[in-house]
Amino acid sequence: MIRPRGDRFGARDLFGESVRGLAGRPGRLALTALAVVLGIGSLTATVGFAQTGARQLEATFNAVDAVHGVVRPAEQDYGAAGAQAVLPWDGDQTAARLNGVEAAGLVTEIELTAPVIAAAPVHDPMAPPTRAPGVMAATPGLLDAVSGTLGQGVWLTGFHEQAALPVAVLGRDAATLLGVTRVDNQPSVFIDERSYTVVGILDRVERVSGLLNAVIVPQSTARAVFGLAAPGGLQVKVALGAGPMVGEVITTALSPNDPSGFEVSMPLPPSKVRQQVTADVNSLFVILGLVALAIGAVTIAVVTSLSVIERRGEIGLRRALGATRLNVALQFVAESAVVGLLGGLTGAAAGVFATVGLAAARQWTPVLDLRLVGAAALTGCLVGVLAGLTPAIRAANLEPATALQEGA
Amino acid sequence: MSTEQPPAIGAADAFGAPPALVRLDGVARSFPGATTVLALRDVDMVIHQGDYVSIMGPSGSGKSTLLNVLGLLDRPTVGRYELDGVDTAPLKDRDRTRLRGRRLGFVFQAFHLLARRSVLENVALGMTYSGVPRGQRRGRAWRALERVSMTHRASFYPTTLSGGERQRVAVARAVAGEPALLLADEPTGNLDAATSAEVLELLEDLNRSGLAIAVVTHDPEVSAAARRRFAMRDGRLREEP
Incomplete structure (x- = not known):
C-alpha cells in the first residue's frame, strides 16, 4: 500500500507553484496588490510620521523642557x-x-x-x-x-x-x-x-x-x-x-x-511627552489605511475567486496528477499570501520613503521602528492569507472529474 | 456472478497469472437527481499488466464515468474496484489521491497543459505530486520527452505547439512518473487524422515497452488500435472478440 513517506509535495514545491502561478500574470498581480500597497503604505507612513514627530518634539523637549x-x-x-x-x-x-x-x-x-x-x-x-x-x-x-x-x-x-x-x-x-x-x-x-x-x-x-x-x-x-x-x-x-x-x-x-x-x-518625563504626542497621531490616516487594507483584502478575495474559476482545468489536472485537496487549497492560499506579502513589502517601503521624505522636507531626523516595518509587511501577508481562505476552500472542494471537464 | 469469484487481493489468481492491474467487480455508478441516472450498471472488467484496452461507445453511454472510476476521480456506488491488488473502496480521499498520483497517468482530449509553463516544466509537473524527488524531476521529464520525441521543443510554451505536439507533451507528462496504467480520454478527439495516427503510434510504442493503457473513445479507428476492445452502451460493458 502507498505510504505517505518519500519526497512529497513540500514547502518548496508549494512556494514554487504559487509564485509561478502568479508570475504568469504580472499585471493582474500588480493591480491586486495595489490596494494592499496603499493600505500598508498609509499605515506605515502614519506611524512613521508620528514617530518622527514625537522624536522631534522629544528632541526639543530634551534640549529645553525635558531637563x-x-x-x-x-x-x-x-x-x-x-x-x-x-x-x-x-x-x-x-x-x-x-x-x-x-x-x-x-x-x-x-x-x-x-x-x-x-x-x-x-x-x-x-x-x-x-x-x-x-x-x-x-x-x-x-x-x-x-x-x-x-x-x-x-x-x-x-x-x-x-x-x-x-x-x-x-x-x-x-x-x-x-x-x-x-x-x-x-x-x-x-x-x-x-x-x-x-x-x-x-x-x-x-x-x-x-x-x-x-x-x-x-x-x-x-x-x-x-x-x-x-x-x-x-x-x-x-x-x-x-x-x-x-x-x-x-x-x-x-x-x-x-x-x-x-x-x-x-x-515632565519624556515618556509622558511621547504619550501626549502619540495620542495626537492623526487617526484619520489610520482609518484610511485600514479602509484601504480592507479593500485590498476584498480585491484579493475576488481576484483569487476568479482565478479559481478560470483555472478549474488546472485544478482538475493537479488533482489527477496526485494533488490532495489540501495541496490545492494551500496553493491558492499561498498565492494570495504572496500577493499580500508583495503588497505589504511595497507598502512598507512606500511608507518608509514617505516618512523619510517628510523628515527631509522639515529637516527632521526620520524615526521609524524597523520591527514595525517588518510587521507591516507581514500584516499584508496575513491579509492575503485571510482573503485567500474562502476561494482556496472552494478550489479544494471542486470535484476533479467535473473540473477537468468544465475547465477544458 | 460476482459472488462466484473469490477476492484475490495482491495474489496470483487461480491460473498462476500475475495479479490483475485493475479488477472491477459488479461496479455500478448512479447519479441521484430528479431522475436517478444509472451511468454504470454491473460492470466487470479486468486489465492486466501490459494490456492495451479500448472502451468505445457513443456519448452518454457511461464511458467517461467508467474512466473516472478507473482513474479514482469518482467512486462506484456499488461494487468493488481493485487497483494493483488494493481495494480502493475503504481508502480515504488522501490515499486515493496518492494512489492516483503514483500509479495512474492521464491523457485528456483537451491536453490540459499549463499555458505559462514551458514544455519541460509541464512534464515535470506530472511528478510534482507523485513522490519523485525534486532533484530528479527535470532529468526524468527530459527522458519522458525523449520517449515522445519532443526534446527539441523542451523550452517552448504549449501555445506555440501544434495539437499533435501538445498531446505528445501530455503523454510525456503522463508517463514521466512511470505509472502502472495510462488512462486516455479521447486522446485524438482534438486532432486531425494524420496527427491522430502519430499519437496512436506513440501509445502503441509505450504499450510495447510494458505500459498498460486504457483508451476511452468513440472513434473506431482508435479503438481498433487496442489489443482488447470493450463496447459500452447504456452503462453496460461488453468485451468484443
Whole structure:
C-alpha cells in the first residue's frame, strides 16, 4: 500500500507553484496588490510620521523642557504676619547635591535705578541715550543649569564667587551694545563708575534669555556692591526623566522649615511627552489605511475567486496528477499570501520613503521602528492569507472529474 | 456472478497469472437527481499488466464515468474496484489521491497543459505530486520527452505547439512518473487524422515497452488500435472478440 513517506509535495514545491502561478500574470498581480500597497503604505507612513514627530518634539523637549527646571519663591501676599520665603544663598550647592540634578545655579536680576553702564569710565552727557543692558548676578553653576555656551573667555568661577571679585561675563547682546568684541585684552565695563573686568562672553542659553542682554557678575560681588537681598531664582538642569523626583525633594532641601513657600516647575518625563504626542497621531490616516487594507483584502478575495474559476482545468489536472485537496487549497492560499506579502513589502517601503521624505522636507531626523516595518509587511501577508481562505476552500472542494471537464 | 469469484487481493489468481492491474467487480455508478441516472450498471472488467484496452461507445453511454472510476476521480456506488491488488473502496480521499498520483497517468482530449509553463516544466509537473524527488524531476521529464520525441521543443510554451505536439507533451507528462496504467480520454478527439495516427503510434510504442493503457473513445479507428476492445452502451460493458 502507498505510504505517505518519500519526497512529497513540500514547502518548496508549494512556494514554487504559487509564485509561478502568479508570475504568469504580472499585471493582474500588480493591480491586486495595489490596494494592499496603499493600505500598508498609509499605515506605515502614519506611524512613521508620528514617530518622527514625537522624536522631534522629544528632541526639543530634551534640549529645553525635558531637563530644565526652576525654583522661585512663591509670589504670595502674606500680609503683615507672614514673610516671603527666601532662597538660601548657597541654594545652588544644596540643589547640586540632590540625586538627579546635573547642574544648579542661582540667578538674580538686579534692579538699578538709572544705571550708567558703559565700556569707558567717561560719562558723556551729550551721548544719545542708548538701551542699557541689564545687570544680573549668577553663581558658577548657572552656565550648565541653563545649558549656556560661551562665545569667548570663561564663565564665572568658584574663585570669582568666593573672593567677590569685580569681574563680569557679558551676554552676547550686551557685549554688542557695549562694543566689547574680545576678552583676551581684558576689557572693562563700568557699572555706575565701578569697573569690572570682562572674563567671558555668553553666546547662547536655553533658559533665562535675559542673560544674553546682561552684564553678569558673581552673586557675592552683587551682594557686596548692590546689597542684594536674596537670590531671585534657582535654575536646575536634571537628568532626563528625573524632573518629578527632583521636584518632590528640592523645596525641602532648600528650606526645611518652609518647603511650601516655593514655586517649582520641573520637566515632565519624556515618556509622558511621547504619550501626549502619540495620542495626537492623526487617526484619520489610520482609518484610511485600514479602509484601504480592507479593500485590498476584498480585491484579493475576488481576484483569487476568479482565478479559481478560470483555472478549474488546472485544478482538475493537479488533482489527477496526485494533488490532495489540501495541496490545492494551500496553493491558492499561498498565492494570495504572496500577493499580500508583495503588497505589504511595497507598502512598507512606500511608507518608509514617505516618512523619510517628510523628515527631509522639515529637516527632521526620520524615526521609524524597523520591527514595525517588518510587521507591516507581514500584516499584508496575513491579509492575503485571510482573503485567500474562502476561494482556496472552494478550489479544494471542486470535484476533479467535473473540473477537468468544465475547465477544458 | 460476482459472488462466484473469490477476492484475490495482491495474489496470483487461480491460473498462476500475475495479479490483475485493475479488477472491477459488479461496479455500478448512479447519479441521484430528479431522475436517478444509472451511468454504470454491473460492470466487470479486468486489465492486466501490459494490456492495451479500448472502451468505445457513443456519448452518454457511461464511458467517461467508467474512466473516472478507473482513474479514482469518482467512486462506484456499488461494487468493488481493485487497483494493483488494493481495494480502493475503504481508502480515504488522501490515499486515493496518492494512489492516483503514483500509479495512474492521464491523457485528456483537451491536453490540459499549463499555458505559462514551458514544455519541460509541464512534464515535470506530472511528478510534482507523485513522490519523485525534486532533484530528479527535470532529468526524468527530459527522458519522458525523449520517449515522445519532443526534446527539441523542451523550452517552448504549449501555445506555440501544434495539437499533435501538445498531446505528445501530455503523454510525456503522463508517463514521466512511470505509472502502472495510462488512462486516455479521447486522446485524438482534438486532432486531425494524420496527427491522430502519430499519437496512436506513440501509445502503441509505450504499450510495447510494458505500459498498460486504457483508451476511452468513440472513434473506431482508435479503438481498433487496442489489443482488447470493450463496447459500452447504456452503462453496460461488453468485451468484443
